[in-house]
Amino acid sequence: MATLLHRLGLTAYRRWPLVIATWVVLFIALGASVAAFSKPMSDSFSIPGIPSEKASDMQAELFPNAPDPSDRATVNVVVAAPEGAELADPEWTKATEALVGELSELPQMPDTPLADPVTAAEQQRQQLVGAAKEAGGDAEVAEANADALSPLSDDGRVGIITFDFAVESVADVEPTTIEALEDVMAEARDSGLTVEANGSGSQGMPHIGGTSELIGIAVALVVLILTFGSLVAAGLPIVTAAVGVGFGVTGISLMTAFTDIGSTTPMLATMIGLAVGIDYCLFILARFRAEMEHTSDRQDATGLAVGTAGSAVVFAGLTVLIALAALSVVRIPFLTSMGIAAAGTVLVAVLVALTLLPALLGMLGSKVFAGTVRRYRPARDHDGRILNNGVRWARVVGKQPLVVVALVVVALGSLAIPMKDLHLAFPTDSTASADSTQRKASDLVADAFGPGRDAPLLVVADGRDVPADERPAAYGEVVAWAAGQDDVSSAQIVGQNEDGTGAQVLVTPESGPEDTATEDLLSNLRDGQADVEDATGADLGVTGTTAIFTDVSERLSDALPIYLLVVIGLAFILLMIVFRSILVPLTATLGFLLSVLATLGITVAVFQEGAFGLVEGQPIVSFMPIFLIGLVFGLAMDYQVFLVTRMREAHVHGMSTRDAVVDGFRNSARVVAAAAVIMISVFAAFILIDEPIIKSMGFALAVAVFLDAFVIRMALVPALLYLMGEKSWWLPSWLDRLLPNVDVEGEKLERGQGGELVPDEASPGQHAADRQPV
Structure with a gap:
């Protein structure tokens, strides 16, 4: 050589x-x-073959028009009235409506109209309760579900305005759009509101x-x-x-x-x-x-x-x-x-x-x-x-x-001793820099709604093999099973497809996305999944961003020994040749x-x-x-x-x-x-x-x-x-x-x-x- x-x-x-x-x-x-x-570059961390990806594929089959979570440029604008006040107060209602109007004029916005948190919360409550009464369901359960999903906190002080930019992926969000969003929030803060934003679309590509x-x-x-x-x-x-x-x-x-x-x-x-x-x-x-x-x-x-x-x-x-x-x-x-x-x-x-x-x-x-x-x-x-x-x-x-x-x-x-406490996870808005708007928004949400609001798990139920008249009961049993797990704040059906062959159950943990308790909840859901499938006849899968990130972390840990064996083995041979x-x-x-x-x-x-x-x-x-x-x-x-x-x-x-x-x-x-x-x-x-x-x-x-x-x-x-x-x-x-x-x-x-x-x-x-x- x-x-x-x-x-x-x-x-x-x-x-x-x-x-x-x-x-x-x-x-x-x-x-x-x-x-x-x-x-454009992307930030997708999905891995083919992991359980959450399989559940996501099942979701795509049952709900073909549902957007892919990894491609959604979601923005959660978190708005809070001053301490002791409520967003429903006239002064803050006016300020919030002005904010909603400015947000509606942002570039790359969808055609769907936005509503302020107070109005959105009431509309959602009426919709859920009305649907339950029409179907002969329990109105109290519908009320509880409305409270769990409400964009307005219990004390009425903090609200969430959620929307997705009209783009194919996060990479398509223009820097000028992010700048316009920041300008709108800064203007709203001048009125006395606290306004922050998180979500995949709130910062575009780093x-x-x-x-x-x-x-x-x-x-x-x-x-x-x-x-x-x-x-x-x-x-x-x-x-x-x-x-x-x-x-x-x-x-x-x-x-x-x-x-x-x-x-x-x-x-x-x-x-x-x-x-x-x-x-x-x-x-x-x-x-x-x-x-x-x-x-x-x-x-x-x-x-x-x-x-x-x-x-x-x-x-x-x-x-x-x-x-x-x-x-x-x-x-x-x-x-x-x-x-x-x-x-x-x-x-x-x-x-x-x-x-x-x-x-x-x-x-x-x-x-x-x-x-x-x-x-x-x-x-x-x-x-x-x-x-x-x-x-x-x-x-x-x-x-x-x-x-x-x-x-x-x-x-x-x-x-090397501290390594025994190593905890691996993906970065989220709740672990962002303390002075970032994403972190401030997550802190507001955690304080007002609980940390699990930013760590939802989605249980997808495939009822195609279940007789049509038994599907409602089967989906209800899935909800009850999920709600009965430790560290669960709430669980409710958030959607069914047109023919009723599939349902989506939103599970909100009590702990945040980076908490080990949330990982334990995901593990417990999967451990008990087979028993529920046998009891209901429905096929289940757990997905969502939190589940995907957890599965990726586990796959990385499992892959480490294989990687070490290959690298050290090949390099050892190379070094023997050299020395x-x-x-x-x-x-x-x-x-x-x-x-x-x-x-x-x-x-x-x-x-x-x-x-x-x-x-x-x-x-x-x-x-x-x-x-x-x-x-x-x-x-x-x-x-x-x-x-x-x-x-x-x-x-x-x-x-x-x-x-x-x-x-x-x-x-x-x-x-x-x-x-x-x-x-x-x-x-x-x-x-x-x-x-x-x-x-x-x-x-x-x-x-x-x-x-x-x-x-x-x-x-x-x-x-x-x-x-x-x-x-x-x-x-x-x-x-x-x-x-x-x-x-x-x-x-x-x-x-x-x-x-x-x-x-x-x-x-x-x-x-x-x-x-x-x-």
Whole structure:
């Protein structure tokens, strides 16, 4: 591989105008395709095969004209009179009617007329009671149902005005429509009313600005300037990473022409794309500068850098690709699209590092390290070799490796303890930011109507196999069964189809959508479903947004072991090929598991339990753990490959394991540390985004990178290598024959340059390790 990449680097350097022009043409073609074929992004979290989806399909058969809940752009405008007043008071009736009139004039509004909550509540009561009397039903039950479904609170102070925008999906709600809604609410507040709104249509598609990316890039630029001491060299990884992210995000937009893409997918791809894009180019550029220390041929230095460091980049990128692409194995559509999109961005980052970076080196020529702000003058050891902080730290770890292992295991194990209380759920309006109108509206509804008003469950009853004269009794039995469950505030039939073969029973819990009691209620309904079906002859299913989100969370939890098995298995094989060892990949994997458990523990403490008061405690986003594991595993193996390949390279050239560990830190610790700081900065900047999914992911990724890079790779791994000694590189002879030899160390290239690595105690002038200037 090193030989092939060496040739690729030389070709890109020589033919830099053609290479750069090719990237430009590809980007223009991709952008034109997006303009012609791309579609809006969506936020559907449904998973085919889950119980709530099956119930939803049953509902679609029985009620073909009913809208799909996942496509409805519903808005609940919550209006409240001042304390001690009622909406029925003349002053507030006038203000509420004015609000209703303004809402009716909003863009994209349906033709159905709106009514103020007081009027709507009375109309609904008359309709339900009249229908019950006409059918010979119980008027008192109808009164109770009217109270349970009323858009007006018991004290008459809070009301709800509900409507759906006339669009096919939430993605079709225009930003101008949301702005008009906000203006109408602001005007109504001037009258003295409290007015807030929630629902899927109240905010349209989330819009996330570029402030976080700019902050991460700014910090990365500072780190790169300190690393290279050159403004031009520091800018190269930023430029190439921006190109990679630009291609990745544009490609994601094109993917919308073929499949549904979630609105947060580009942001997650940007996170990983920026980080690995900068890191991969940093690693190759650092090796290029190392080669330039003992040659004046920039073309040859470029070829050697791409051939050696480029090999590590390829395998590091492959581990990330495996971790991300393997998300498709769990058969969760929205997670698959996230993984494939991020994997595509990483693939572009690798290609950019291997082709565009050497082309830019060819274009810049002698100006690559122009704009010098400081010169690198490394200290020398007593034997004349470079003495940097990496060497000092490696020797510190080497003095008491067993103590280091014990400290790391105990510390990270302690941090992982809060993970035992992990509660997974999807974000809802009730868990939104406290200063958002969605959260304020949900709080108003919870206080006035109970938290379960925002967490309804819908039981669909299929009575096609039930005799017509027995269906009313069967549906009534279903209602009684649902109402008798623990944590149920009310249950009533909210609709039947024309021929009476189907009914919808609305079950309102006493607890909110993110509460574990609501999940228990859903479980109890399904556990008792078979008995009710036997007793009534009707087929039942439970659906609704709350049920769908709960089922998705459960499917994600069930899929995690399969995902781990696939990712770790494939990556383990890949690492055996790279390191020609069993124990090195094993320690790398165990270290990753330790760091990710600690990360989840810290995330639970901060985001779920509200530790330190940084955020308001709420459940962890359901797909965060599995996506975190995928990303962190890929990134962890990046550092493993970058750091340990230099150790392997030293060992291949004759050093003992102890000396090879020190030499690996001498040559790569500074670069790996810089790469980790950059990644931490990029990820941490996303904490500033007021979007629960992105905020928690940014925090968790930043913590995970810190723990894995500085605790696992810089402390635990070298300590274990010291303890294992030469056994670190043990590989059965039969397995050695089976595994391909890809020459990741670039042994042929090194020998071609006359370079030779020697032990740490060797005399000056006999080694190639001092070539590394960063």
